[in-house]
Amino acid sequence: MKRVIIVGGGYGGIKALETLAKAKLDLEILLIDKNSFHYIQTESYNFVISSFSLKEITLSLNHLVQGIGVNAVFINDEAITVDNSTLICKKGIYTFDYLIIATGTVTKKPKIFDNFLDVKDLQQATVIKQRFEKLVLEHLQKKRNCSNIAVAGGGSSGIEIAASMQYFINELKLNSEISVTVIADLFLSELDEKSKKRVIDILGDLGLNLKQCLIDKIQGNTIFIKDEKIIYDLGVAATGLDTNSFIKNLPFKKSNGFLVTDEYLRVSDNIFAAGDCAVMKDKNGKILPPTAQIAEQSGTAAAKNVICSIKHRPLKKSDLKIYGLAIALGGKFAIIKAGFFQFDGILAYLGKKAIENYYKIPLKMKEVF
Ligand SMILES: Cc1cc2nc3c(=O)[nH]c(=O)nc-3n(C[C@H](O)[C@H](O)[C@H](O)COP(=O)(O)OP(=O)(O)OC[C@H]3O[C@@H](n4cnc5c(N)ncnc54)[C@H](O)[C@@H]3O)c2cc1C
Numbered sequence: 001m002k003r004v005i006i007v008g009g010g011y012g013g014i015k016a017l018e019t020l021a022k023a024k025l026d027l028e029i030l031l032i033d034k035n036s037f038h039y040i041q042t043e044s045y046n047f048v049i050s051s052f053s054l055k056e057i058t059l060s061l062n063h064l065v066q067g068i069g070v071n072a073v074f075i076n077d078e079a080i081t082v083d084n085s086t087l088i089c090k091k092g093i094y095t096f097d098y099l100i101i102a103t104g105t106v107t108k109k110p111k112i113f114d115n116f117l118d119v120k121d122l123q124q125a126t127v128i129k130q131r132f133e134k135l136v137l138e139h140l141q142k143k144r145n146c147s148n149i150a151v152a153g154g155g156s157s158g159i160e161i162a163a164s165m166q167y168f169i170n171e172l173k174l175n176s177e178i179s180v181t182v183i184a185d186l187f188l189s190e191l192d193e194k195s196k197k198r199v200i201d202i203l204g205d206l207g208l209n210l211k212q213c214l215i216d217k218i219q220g221n222t223i224f225i226k227d228e229k230i231i232y233d234l235g236v237a238a239t240g241l242d243t244n245s246f247i248k249n250l251p252f253k254k255s256n257g258f259l260v261t262d263e264y265l266r267v268s269d270n271i272f273a274a275g276d277c278a279v280m281k282d283k284n285g286k287i288l289p290p291t292a293q294i295a296e297q298s299g300t301a302a303a304k305n306v307i308c309s310i311k312h313r314p315l316k317k318s319d320l321k322i323y324g325l326a327i328a329l330g331g332k333f334a335i336i337k338a339g340f341f342q343f344d345g346i347l348a349y350l351g352k353k354a355i356e357n358y359y360k361i362p363l364k365m366k367e368v369f
Contacts, residue, residue, distance in 0.1 A: 001026050001027065001028055002025075002026075002027055002028070002097040002098065002310055003027070003028045003029075003030065003095065003096050003097050003098075004020055004027055004028070004029050004030070004096065004097065004098045004099075004100070004306055005029075005030045005031075005032060005087055005094055005096040005098070005099050005100070006020075006029070006030070006031045006032070006099075006100045006102060007032045007033075007079045007087060007099065007100070007101055007102065007103055007246075008032075008033060008101065008102035008103035008104060008275070008277070009031050009033035009035075009038050009061045009064075009074070010038065010039070010041075010102060010103075010104045010275060010276075010295065011275060011292040011295035011296050011299065012100075012102035012104075012274035012275030012276075012295035012296065012298055012299035012302075013031060013033070013100070013102035013274070013275070013299060014038060014064070014068075014296075014299065014363070015274075015295075015296045015297075015299030015300045015303070016100045016102060016274060016299040016300065016302055016303040017029065017031055017065065017068055017069060017072060017303075018068055018069075018300075019299070019300045019303035019304060019307075020069070020072075020303045020306065020307065021068050021069030021070075021071070021072060023303075023307045025307065025310060025311075027071055027310070028071060028073075029069055029071055029072040029073070030072070030073050030074075030075055030094060030096075031061065031065050031072060031073070031074050031075070032074075032075045032076075032077050032079060032087070032089065032094070033061055033074070033075075033076065033077075034076070034077065034078035034079075035061070035076070035122075036060065036061055036062065036076050037058040037059060037060055037061055037122075038058065038059040038061055038064060038363070039057065039058055039122050040056075040057045040058065040059070040356075040359075040360060041057075041119065041120060041122075042292050042356065042359075043056070043057050043356055043360075044057060044119040044120075044122075044125050044161070045119075045157075045160040045161050045163075045164040045328055046164065047119075047125055047129060048119060048125055048128045048129045048132060048161060048164070048165070049129070049132065049164045049165055049167075049168045050129060050132075050133060051164075054126075057122075058122070059363055059364065059367055060367060061074045061076075062074045062076075063367040063368050063369055064363060064366055064367050064368075066368040067365075067366035067367055067368040068366055075089075075092070075094075077089040077090060077091045077092055078090045078091075078246075079103065079246045080245075080246060080249060081246065081249040081250060082099065082250055082251075082271065085097070085099075085270065087099060096270075097270060097310075098270050098271070098272070098306045098309065098310075099270065099271045099272070100271075100272045100273070100274060100299070100302050100303065100306065101247075101250075101259065101267070101271065101272070101273045101274070101277060101278075102273070102274040102275045102277065102295070102299055102302075103244060103246055103247060103275075103277050104120075104244075104275055104276045104277055104295075105120070105241040105242060105243055105244065105276040105277060105290065106120060106121070106241070106242055106243070106244050107119075107120045107121070107237055107238070107239060107240070107241065107242070108239055108240040108241055108242035109237050109239060109242075110239070112215065112217060112218045113152060113218070113235070113237045113239060115218070115235055116150075116152060116235035116236060116237035116239075117131075117234075117235065117236055117237065118236065118237045118238065118239075119157065119161060119236070119238070128234070128236060131234050132149070132165060132234060135147055135149070135178065135233060135234060136168070136169070136172065136174065136178070139172075139174045139177050139178055140172065140174070144177070145177065146177050146178070146179075147177065147178045147179075147233040147234075148178070148179050148180075148181060148230060148231060148232045148233055149162075149165055149178065149179070149180045149181070149232065149233065149234045149235075149236070150181050150183060150223055150230060150232035150234070150235045150236070151165075151180065151181070151182045151183070151235075151236045151238060152182075152183050152184070152215065152235065152236070152237050152238065152239050153182075153184055153237060153238030153239045153240065154182055154183075154184025154185075154186055154187035154188060154189075154210070154212075155184075155188065155189070155190065155238060155240070156188060156190060156325065156327045157238045158182060158184065158236070158238030159182065159187070159188060159199070159203070159327060159329070160327060160328045160329075161236055161238060162180050162182045162203075162208055162236075163203060163206060163208060163328065163329045163330035163333075164328060164330050164331075165180050166180045166203075166206050166207055166208045166330055167206060167330030167331040167333075170206065170207060170330075171331075175207050179207075179209055180207075180208055180209065181208075181209040181210075181211060181230060181232075182203075182208060182209070182210050182211070183211045183213065183215055183223065183225060183230075184210075184211075184212065185212065185213065185214050186212075187199075187200065187210065187212060188200075188327075190289055190325060191325070191337060192337075194342075195335065195337050195342055198335065198342075198344060199327065199329065199335055199344075202329050202333065202335070202344065203329065206329070206330050206333075211225060211228075211230075213225045213226050218235075221233070223235075241276060241290055242257060243257045243258055243259075243277055244277075247259060247277050250267075252267040252268060252271070253267070255279050258277065258278055258279045259273045259277055259278035259279070260278070260279055261273050261278050261279070263283075263317040263318060264305050264315040264316070264317060264318065265278075265298060265301055265302040265305060265318050266305070266315075270309070272302035272305060272306060273298075273302070274295060274298035274299040274301070274302045275290075275294070275295030275298055275299060276290040276295060278298075280294050280298055280320055281320070282319075282320055282321060282322075283317065283318075283319050283320075288320055288322060289322065291322065292359070293322065293323060294320055294322065296359075297318075297320045297321070298318060298320055301316070301318040301319075301320070302318075304316060323338060324336060324337055324338030324339070324341075325337045325338075326348065326351060326352040326355055327352075328349070328352055329344070331349075332346050332349045333345060333346070333348070333349055334348040334349040334351070334352040335348050336348040336351050336352065
């Protein structure tokens with residue numbers, strides 16, 4: 001019986017597991033993750049403003065694995081490195097015939113952002129939620145005159161967090177007391193100029209402050225930009241992505257620290273990579289942005305190639321595609337851009353909710369208790 005290990009139970013790892021389980025081969029599948037839960041980080045913008053609880057953005061990996069595959073086992077351990085066909089973790093050493101690496105990324109936080117928190121780490125997202133709630137409560141109790149929340153990073157995740165906070169503040173009529181400022185050298189570079197302008201107009205109407213510039217330094221609770229100083233009470237970093245120490249330890253080819261795969265998603269003969277931890281490309285070689293949809297597609301494609309290898313069939317070239325972008329813009333507002341289609345407002349919000357539920361509900365149903 002062949003043993004396949006998937007390391008990382010995020011979007012890519014779960015899809016790889018589902019694909020392998022469906023193949024009904026005589027396999028032993030181990031899913032290894034340093035956390036005991038799958039974190040639905042695409043909905044963290046709802047969590048930090050307390051619209052969602054922990055229950056809504058996490059799934060027990062142990063229960064999920066039991067629901068997905070009879071021949072699959074979950075192991076709560078942290079991978080350190082790989083040596084030939086052995087995965088070395090903190091608590092144990094596991095041999096494999098095939099390995100799929102899907103350990104995602106961490107927020108790239110230069111030293112000046114040491115006091116900033118980020119949502120990619122659920123523990124830090126929980127601190128953001130608590131500090132945000134406390135800040136809002138102190139304003140409701142009239143214990144504070146004015147406060148500022150600073151979000152560093154103008155990509156879609158920074159914008160989603162900032163917009164949801166601003167909307168929450170507006171709903172409580174605290175917008176003259178609490179401001180939310182997004183500071184970035186670039187805003188929404190994933191969108192074309194027309195969509196970007198539309199989003200920036202919507203965010204302006206919401207009352208969000210957008211500062212397009214580089215941060216010179218941060219000292220204590222003061223951010224220095226150009227000729228201006230911004231005092232902040234809560235800092236959120238959405239400052240790009242970096243690989244974690246496991247990926248850094250691996251002896252495979254990398255580009256800017258991210259794994260480089262071949263067109264079959266292999267980093268070596270029997271080791272595949274999926275999701276944000278690797279450079280993902282479309283079939284024309286164009287680099288794709290790190291998103292859950294690409295992580296899912298690559299998880300499926302990597303697992304299919306493991307199956308082909310086991311069956312001694314030719315591997316299939318991966319054909320990864322971005323189908324569109326959906327960005328939450330606070331409250332019941334969002335923008336969806338899919339090919340030539342672009343729409344915003346409540347319809348886009350409903351579309352985004354549908355995409356999120358299409359992912360989450362089937363997984364929730366698979367959790368075995
Ligand atoms: C606020 C926000 C909003 C987003 N919105 C969207 C969106 O609307 N649409 C979209 O497509 N994408 C969105 N994304 C991006 C999306 O979340 C990521 O692209 C996706 O999570 C990548 O999936 P992954 O499987 O590669 O990694 P992850 O989902 O990060 O999973 C990695 C897993 O590996 C585990 N792990 C890490 N290191 C180790 C180790 N050494 N040993 C064992 N386990 C390990 C982690 O615990 C984790 O479970 C958003 C991201 C954020 C932060």
